[in-house]
Amino acid sequence: xxxxxxxxxxxxxxxxxxxxxxxxxxxxxxxxxxxxxxxxxxxxxxxxxxxxxxxxxxxxxxxxxxxxxxxxxxxxxxxxxxxxxxxxxxxxxxxxxxxxxxxxxxxxxxxxxxxxxxxxxxxxxxxxxxxxxxxxxxxxxxxxxxxxxxxxxxxxxxxxxxxxxxxxxxxxxxxxxxxxxxxxxxxxxxxxxxxxxxxxxxxxxxxxxxxxxxxxxxxxxxxxxxxxxxxxxxxxxxxxxxxxxxxxxxxxxxxxxxxxxxxxxxxxxxxxxxxxxxxxxxxxxxxxxxxxxxxxxxxxxxxxxxxxxxxxxxxxxxxxxxxxxxxxxxxxxxxxxxxxxxxxxxxxxxxxxxxxxxxxxxxxxxxxxxxxxxxxxxxxxxxxxxxxxxxxxxxxxxxxxxxxxxxxxxxxxxxxxxxxx
Amino acid sequence: xxxxxxxxxxxxxxxxxxxxxxxxxxxxxxxxxxxxxxxxxxxxxxxxxxxxxxxxxxxxxxxxxxxxxxxxxxxxxxxxxxxxxxxxxxxxxxxxxxxxxxxxxxxxxxxxxxxxxxxxxxxxxxxxxxxxxxxxxxxxxxxxxxxxxxxxxxxxxxxxxxxxxxxxxxxxxxxxxxxxxxxxxxxxxxxxxxxxxxxxxxxxxxxxxxxxxxxxxxxxxxxxxxxxxxxxxxxxxxxxxxxxxxxxxxxxxxxxxxxxxxxxxxxxxxxxxxxxxxxxxxxxxxxxxxxxxxxxxxxxxxxxxxxxxxxxxxxxxxxxxxxxxxxxxxxxxxxxxxxxxxxxxxxxxxxxxxxxxxxxxxxxxxxxxxxxxxxxxxxxxxxxxxxxxxxxxxxxxxxxxxxxxxxxxxxxxxxxxxxxx
Numbered sequence: 001x002x003x004x005x006x007x008x009x010x011x012x013x014x015x016x017x018x019x020x021x022x023x024x025x026x027x028x029x030x031x032x033x034x035x036x037x038x039x040x041x042x043x044x045x046x047x048x049x050x051x052x053x054x055x056x057x058x059x060x061x062x063x064x065x066x067x068x069x070x071x072x073x074x075x076x077x078x079x080x081x082x083x084x085x086x087x088x089x090x091x092x093x094x095x096x097x098x099x100x101x102x103x104x105x106x107x108x109x110x111x112x113x114x115x116x117x118x119x120x121x122x123x124x125x126x127x128x129x130x131x132x133x134x135x136x137x138x139x140x141x142x143x144x145x146x147x148x149x150x151x152x153x154x155x156x157x158x159x160x161x162x163x164x165x166x167x168x169x170x171x172x173x174x175x176x177x178x179x180x181x182x183x184x185x186x187x188x189x190x191x192x193x194x195x196x197x198x199x200x201x202x203x204x205x206x207x208x209x210x211x212x213x214x215x216x217x218x219x220x221x222x223x224x225x226x227x228x229x230x231x232x233x234x235x236x237x238x239x240x241x242x243x244x245x246x247x248x249x250x251x252x253x254x255x256x257x258x259x260x261x262x263x264x265x266x267x268x269x270x271x272x273x274x275x276x277x278x279x280x281x282x283x284x285x286x287x288x289x290x291x292x293x294x295x296x297x298x299x300x301x302x303x304x305x306x307x308x309x310x311x312x313x314x315x316x317x318x319x320x321x322x323x324x325x326x327x328x329x330x331x332x333x334x335x336x337x338x339x340x341x342x343x344x345x346x347x348x349x350x351x352x353x354x355x356x357x358x359x360x361x362x363x364x365x366x367x368x369x370x371x372x373x374x375x376x377x378x379x380x381x382x383x384x385x386x387x388x389x390x391x392x393x394x395x396x397x398x399x400x401x402x403x404x405x406x407x408x409x410x411x412x413x414x415x416x417x418x419x420x421x
Numbered sequence: 422x423x424x425x426x427x428x429x430x431x432x433x434x435x436x437x438x439x440x441x442x443x444x445x446x447x448x449x450x451x452x453x454x455x456x457x458x459x460x461x462x463x464x465x466x467x468x469x470x471x472x473x474x475x476x477x478x479x480x481x482x483x484x485x486x487x488x489x490x491x492x493x494x495x496x497x498x499x500x501x502x503x504x505x506x507x508x509x510x511x512x513x514x515x516x517x518x519x520x521x522x523x524x525x526x527x528x529x530x531x532x533x534x535x536x537x538x539x540x541x542x543x544x545x546x547x548x549x550x551x552x553x554x555x556x557x558x559x560x561x562x563x564x565x566x567x568x569x570x571x572x573x574x575x576x577x578x579x580x581x582x583x584x585x586x587x588x589x590x591x592x593x594x595x596x597x598x599x600x601x602x603x604x605x606x607x608x609x610x611x612x613x614x615x616x617x618x619x620x621x622x623x624x625x626x627x628x629x630x631x632x633x634x635x636x637x638x639x640x641x642x643x644x645x646x647x648x649x650x651x652x653x654x655x656x657x658x659x660x661x662x663x664x665x666x667x668x669x670x671x672x673x674x675x676x677x678x679x680x681x682x683x684x685x686x687x688x689x690x691x692x693x694x695x696x697x698x699x700x701x702x703x704x705x706x707x708x709x710x711x712x713x714x715x716x717x718x719x720x721x722x723x724x725x726x727x728x729x730x731x732x733x734x735x736x737x738x739x740x741x742x743x744x745x746x747x748x749x750x751x752x753x754x755x756x757x758x759x760x761x762x763x764x765x766x767x768x769x770x771x772x773x774x775x776x777x778x779x780x781x782x783x784x785x786x787x788x789x790x791x792x793x794x795x796x797x798x799x800x801x802x803x804x805x806x807x808x809x810x811x812x813x814x815x816x817x818x819x820x821x822x823x824x825x826x827x828x829x830x831x832x833x834x835x836x837x838x839x840x841x842x
Contacts, residue, residue: 284727284728288723293716296714306705307706
């Protein structure tokens with residue numbers, strides 16, 4: 001190996017938990033402060049693989065800042081590693097989710113050497129060490145005198161992993177004092193892990209992605225994106241990926257459009273918004289198929305990060321839509337559902353993964369199993385705007401209760417308290 | 422300014438001019454050696470803004486290597502500069518070609534300061550200094566004791582520049598001993614410049630882009646790109662840019678396709694191949710329009726650099742096509758025309774810019790002024806494959822004579838000789 005790793009420290013901008021009082025109420029913030037009381041002064045270290053990009057790093061910043069404001073001493077370290085290491089951990093990431101490729105012995109060695117080097121650079125003592133995802137997982141075995149409680153926080157679905165990767169990583173998981181998964185169904189059957197805990201992810205209601213946007217601004221942005229704010233709009237915000245079924249969403253839109261007169265819906269528009277990676281030919285291939293299927297119907301707008309949409313643009317679409325779809329055929333958690341619900345828009349989601357716990361069927365949207373069901377439910381919501389509005393409002397309340405960062409922090413602090421006993 | 426520039430030297434891999442004997446014949450290489458004789462030992466310095474990317478840097482490498490083999494001592498220096506400098510020179514590049522934006526006084530100062538710093542780092546003496554494009558243009562004014570002859574080589578069309586940029590840069594041009602433009606029509610009317618010389622660009626027949634490719638390999642690659650090598654293929658290789666009129670090319674293809682039976686053409690295919698820049702929303706917008714217009718017609722294949730086509734893929738398309746189109750509405754030189762002709766494929770080009778000097782109408786292709794003419798000429802070539810083949814072969818001979826790097830080097834050496842008298 002040409003270069004060995006050493007943990008790198010990242011500083012977080014401070015945040016006050018009281019900023020969230022107007023969002024979730026004083027009672028919940030007081031409850032959070034109570035839970036945090038016994039943990040004041042405790043030292044917590046988070047370790048993950050990247051400080052930039054990806055939902056995990058984004059939300060970690062909020063969580064760390066709030067925990068600090070609650071009196072804990074929270075640090076954040078990021079692995080440093082040679083490029084080969086990231087090839088291996090990308091392979092682990094994919095194989096833990098079922099990809100069939102196998103890591104070579106050499107790759108496993110690169111992984112262990114890098115993790116060992118990073119582990120040896122850790123000299124300070126902590127009360128809690130939270131290790132995120134498979135990249136730094138094996139660190140626990142290289143601590144000469146591991147102090148405090150070690151927690152592995154797994155953000156991915158490892159229910160049907162590639163056996164080879166699982167057998168390699170499982171012994172490390174077993175050494176942890178506690179293991180957090182997003183959902184019970186993400187854990188491999190039969191896995192024996194200490195203090196197995198389930199904590200769904202969450203959104204930060206004060207981030208630019210989720211903060212309030214006035215209707216006039218929403219409408220301005222919509223016009224800018226070729227959307228008529230006075231006509232009905234359905235929208236899916238999702239990577240261009242076959243598992244998100246963007247082609248199926250176009251079918252839903254076309255089904256409704258072809259029965260518009262009968263259904264008393266007029267001028268329906270569809271927007272498909274999704275991120276694209278430069279280096280992902282598969283992503284380009286599905287993007288091309290989507291555009292070709294859209295053809296020259298410009299009531300159907302398609303935008304990627306290459307079209308200057310960005311977080312604010314996505315937020316505007318979530319606000320402007322009459323219905324948001326998340327028609328996934330397979331899904332991790334699908335946090336875009338909570339993002340949309342938080343804007344008061346009802347969501348019709350595929351009946352898979354974490355979508356099932358965010359959508360209460362008939363309450364804040366609908367769970368659907370195929371294009372026909374998605375067509376029926378979307379039609380229903382477009383025909384009953386008052387009902388749709390009510391469901392959107394119900395969705396916002398469900399998110400307020402269950403899927404904001406305040407709840408996720410509370411869950412973590414409860415686990416810290418439990419491990420302290 | 423945070424950082425000042427200093428010229429950076431680039432080394433070129435050696436090349437032997439004799440490698441080109443099989444391509445252009447011994448007689449022409451001998452003629453070139455004759456022209457080079459009086460220049461043996463002369464010192465030449467090329468200065469431009471980038472060593473990577475762009476056709477200019479690519480061809481410069483070939484030219485420098487061959488001139489060295491011919492006995493000249495040729496160096497290549499590249500400007501170094503702070504990022505702001507490139508914003509200014511990008512603006513100059515666009516405004517010299519007619520863009521209306523205006524450089525601020527501060528920007529002009531950044532330009533001059535950077536050029537001055539680079540100029541001051543030049544201490545060696547040369548017989549000829551060749552300055553490429555506007556980026557290093559002003560250097561000539563900062564030479565305390567400029568030795569040798571200074572030549573400005575302008576690769577862009579400055580016939581209708583933004584007056585503000587022109588007035589700023591024109592005095593520097595006037596100080597040069599000679600100025601080279603690609604075409605006479607690229608020079609602003611009334612410009613008074615010393616030893617004004619016209620040298621069209623050229624292609625390197627031995628580069629991976631233009632070297633021979635066997636038919637079996639071409640056919641393999643075509644199948645890989647979803648093209649049936651046994652059915653007729655028309656193709657345009659061009660950036661996705663409104664001035665290249667890719668939408669017009671689709672119209673041509675559709676016109677022919679809708680009259681296929683009548684015209685006795687069956688199973689026509691179209692390929693549109695073009696580079697895309699990440700940071701060019703306008704490029705994305707036209708790309709999207711092209712895909713939408715293509716719709717779900719998969720006899721029409723569309724590929725960008727994001728689809729792993731690359732130089733070799735482009736070459737295969739140029740070989741495989743029955744007709745290449747370059748239906749530009751506005752064009753600089755359009756070197757893709759020579760690239761295609763070199764593969765023995767006839768080209769139908771827009772009657773603009775440098776396309777006009779590469780296509781002899783009716784000899785190696787056709788010049789067209791609109792979609793109807795393009796449709797007629799493409800139909801004609803598809804209906805008369807023997808004639809098309811003959812025109813392609815004529816095209817290859819025209820390129821061999823006029824548009825290979827050997828000719829461009831000859832032109833430069835002739836200018837050096839003229840300036841030495």
